[in-house]
Amino acid sequence: MVRGAARQRLPRTGPASRAPGPAEKPCRKRKPRTEFALKEIMSSGGAEDDIPQAERKTVTDFCYLLDKSKQLFNGLRDLPQYGQKQWQSYFGRTFDVYTKLWKFQQQHRQVLDNRYGLKRWQIGEIASKIGQLYYHYYLRTSETSYLNEAFSFYSAIRQRSYYSQVNKEDRPELVVKKLRYYARFIVVCLLLNKMDVVKDLVKELSDEIEDYTHRFNTEDQVEWNLVLQEVAAFIEADPVMVLNDDNTIVITSNRLSETGAPLLEQGMIVGQLALADALIIGNCNNQVKFSELTIDMFRMLQALEREPMNLASQMNKPGMQELPANSVLLIYLSATGVFPSGRSDSEGPYDFGGVLTNSNRDIINGDAIHKRNQSYKEMHCLHPGDLYPFTRKPLFIIVDSSNSVAYKNFTNLFGQPLVCLLSPTAYPKALQDQSQRGSLFTLFLNNPLMAFLFVSGLSSMRRGLWEKCQDYLRKINRDIAQLLTHSRSIDQSFLQFFGDEFLRLLLTRFIFCSATMRMHKIFRQETRNYPESYPQLPRDETVENPHLQKHILELASILDVRNVFLENTLDDY
Numbered sequence: 001m002v003r004g005a006a007r008q009r010l011p012r013t014g015p016a017s018r019a020p021g022p023a024e025k026p027c028r029k030r031k032p033r034t035e036f037a038l039k040e041i042m043s044s045g046g047a048e049d050d051i052p053q054a055e056r057k058t059v060t061d062f063c064y065l066l067d068k069s070k071q072l073f074n075g076l077r078d079l080p081q082y083g084q085k086q087w088q089s090y091f092g093r094t095f096d097v098y099t100k101l102w103k104f105q106q107q108h109r110q111v112l113d114n115r116y117g118l119k120r121w122q123i124g125e126i127a128s129k130i131g132q133l134y135y136h137y138y139l140r141t142s143e144t145s146y147l148n149e150a151f152s153f154y155s156a157i158r159q160r161s162y163y164s165q166v167n168k169e170d171r172p173e174l175v176v177k178k179l180r181y182y183a184r185f186i187v188v189c190l191l192l193n194k195m196d197v198v199k200d201l202v203k204e205l206s207d208e209i210e211d212y213t214h215r216f217n218t219e220d221q222v223e224w225n226l227v228l229q230e231v232a233a234f235i236e237a238d239p240v241m242v243l244n245d246d247n248t249i250v251i252t253s254n255r256l257s258e259t260g261a262p263l264l265e266q267g268m269i270v271g272q273l274a275l276a277d278a279l280i281i282g283n284c285n286n287q288v289k290f291s292e293l294t295i296d297m298f299r300m301l302q303a304l305e306r307e308p309m310n311l312a313s314q315m316n317k318p319g320m321q322e323l324p325a326n327s328v329l330l331i332y333l334s335a336t337g338v339f340p341s342g343r344s345d346s347e348g349p350y351d352f353g354g355v356l357t358n359s360n361r362d363i364i365n366g367d368a369i370h371k372r373n374q375s376y377k378e379m380h381c382l383h384p385g386d387l388y389p390f391t392r393k394p395l396f397i398i399v400d401s402s403n404s405v406a407y408k409n410f411t412n413l414f415g416q417p418l419v420c421l422l423s424p425t426a427y428p429k430a431l432q433d434q435s436q437r438g439s440l441f442t443l444f445l446n447n448p449l450m451a452f453l454f455v456s457g458l459s460s461m462r463r464g465l466w467e468k469c470q471d472y473l474r475k476i477n478r479d480i481a482q483l484l485t486h487s488r489s490i491d492q493s494f495l496q497f498f499g500d501e502f503l504r505l506l507l508t509r510f511i512f513c514s515a516t517m518r519m520h521k522i523f524r525q526e527t528r529n530y531p532e533s534y535p536q537l538p539r540d541e542t543v544e545n546p547h548l549q550k551h552i553l554e555l556a557s558i559l560d561v562r563n564v565f566l567e568n569t570l571d572d573y
Contacts, residue, residue: 051115058111065101072097073129076136087140088321091133098130121174124162127153128181135188141321144255144308147192154185167208172216179208179224186231190290190298192308195235195251202231233288237295237437238447239454242466250463254302254447259474261505262481264498270485271496273394273417275503276327278304281382283335283356286436295438296334296400299446304330304502328394328417328500331387334442337403337425338381349385350377352406355399357382384410391418396497398506399423400439408534417496420534421445421510428522428529431455441531444513445506449473451513455520456561469558473512476551480508483545490542491535512552514543519552519565 072094079087105112105123112118131153138146157163163178182205189198206228213221242250264270282289282297289295335355358380377383384407387397391413397420399407404422412418423441434440434454444451449469453461461469484494484507497503514531517523523530537543556562 055111055115058108059116069097069101120162121166124157127157144305148308150188175212193251193253230290234290237288240450241460244463255305255307257307261501262477268485270499272499273326273328273496275500278330280332288436296442299442300332303446328396330396332398334400337401338378339403350383352409353403354381354383354406355401400441410534417493419493422532425528430522445509448509448512456564472555477508480511487541489538511542515548
């Protein structure tokens with residue numbers, strides 16, 4: 001499954017996201033580097049004629065591979081951000097050259113040490129570039145196995161101390177290379193949920209930054225310290241801790257596993273559509289983020305990925321990069337709401353506002369953007385009408401915003417399957433404001449049990465009880481699947497999307513979220529506290545179904561929080 005469009009929103013790292021230096025000159029113009037290396041040997045007591053021809057060729061070949069690898073790596077910036085075929089051959093050539101370069105320096109290490117003066121940080125740079133290649137391959141394919149490969153190379157750099165001697169050289173640009181390596185390694189560990197490693201890396205990076213700023217009069221100290229602050233906030237973003245018996249924190253993964261989505265059972269009639277691409281957009285001003293990746297974006301990315309599998313089996317999967325004819329595009333929007341200015345004589349797709357696409361703090365008033373000149377629309381607003389061209393194909397939209405209801409006013413012009421899942425536009429005041437740590441709606445779509453615990457007032461839980469509740473939640477998901485597929489009045493678009501594992505899981509989690517909020521005492525104060533959808537779900541058969549409500553009360557009983565939910569919600573309408 002390919003969701004490359006989504007991955008283009010991922011940062012490389014904070015200051016480390018700066019693009020590599022200017023493109024290297026062609027290899028034939030780099031020969032002076034080889035000649036310089038040989039002349040260095042001559043100046044140290046040898047003579048150029050004394051260098052064996054085989055060793056001279058080894059140095060020349062190494063310089064050629066090194067220059068070629070830099071040329072190809074820098075060329076990655078010029079590739080189109082989207083599309084499936086243009087980049088694959090280029091990535092393949094780049095991988096091939098770096099593979100040859102890595103093996104070459106291993107086979108000829110002694111000659112390169114003696115004749116070229118190869119330093120350990122240079123070996124670390126090669127390994128770091130290979131790690132970056134695997135990471136970017138993950139960005140393009142969404143295959144988490146490539147993250148594991150990137151982790152292997154980054155981890156080897158740390159274990160073998162390739163950058164250990166950099167601090168002894170009076171060259172700040174080399175220290176920056178080391179800092180960038182740490183920042184990139186942290187990103188990969190965050191995406192792999194290796195939080196223990198992240199904490200160790202943050203401490204090491206903090207020490208490196210302190211040493212760097214102490215030794216050199218730099219202007220980027222604030223920028224690097226911001227990286228540390230962002231990572232620390234990311235680690236602490238989850239509102240609930242799952243604890244082992246020894247009080248250590250359990251790291252939970254929210255990627256799709258074999259037992260994640262409810263299975264399709266006999267008699268369930270669903271469509272054959274498959275999620276092929278996802279576009280993840282985040283523009284929440286005050287939300288925890290690491291570089292450009294907000295916590296909402298991070299959580300949605302995890303919800304749209306599988307657990308890492310064996311890389312060989314992934315690479316040999318037939319046609320894994322070809323989009324199927326029955327493909328679905330998912331668009332996820334997590335952004336500040338833009339509201340319409342005044343009343344409009346019409347009710348078209350540009351008259352209900354939308355979400356903000358370009359943060360300009362001069363015009364932001366809290367969470368609402370109001371256009372001063374009422375004769376024009378907000379130019380930095382993504383209106384429902386802006387998405388109409390995408391409805392020519394099956395389209396699945398998730399909007400998490402204070403003006404999500406603007407996307408309830410959709411018109412299906414082309415008759416293709418279309419579903420919009422819309423967040424509440426407000427949350428009860430009784431809940432502590434946790435907007436900086438991510439949206440509750442997105443948390444329900446990413447980790448429904450953690451969201452359920454949070455709205456129930458729980459902040460920690462033992463692992464055994466957590467696993468018991470997860471088992472019960474899987475039962476709830478199976479029953480939601482039964483309710484949805486057996487509904488007689490549900491819009492067929494929901495069933496068309498229900499055949500895909502990822503979309504099926506998102507739909508069942510959405511229904512669980514909506515049912516939970518409708519039963520929760522403090523959420524029932526205002527209807528805008530509830531999620532909505534386009535097309536509307538039949539409430540009595542899904543989000544207000546008595547059988548589902550009974551399950552939610554049973555889950556609350558397991559957690560001893562039944563008192564925060566209403567017993568007979570249907571009687572209150």
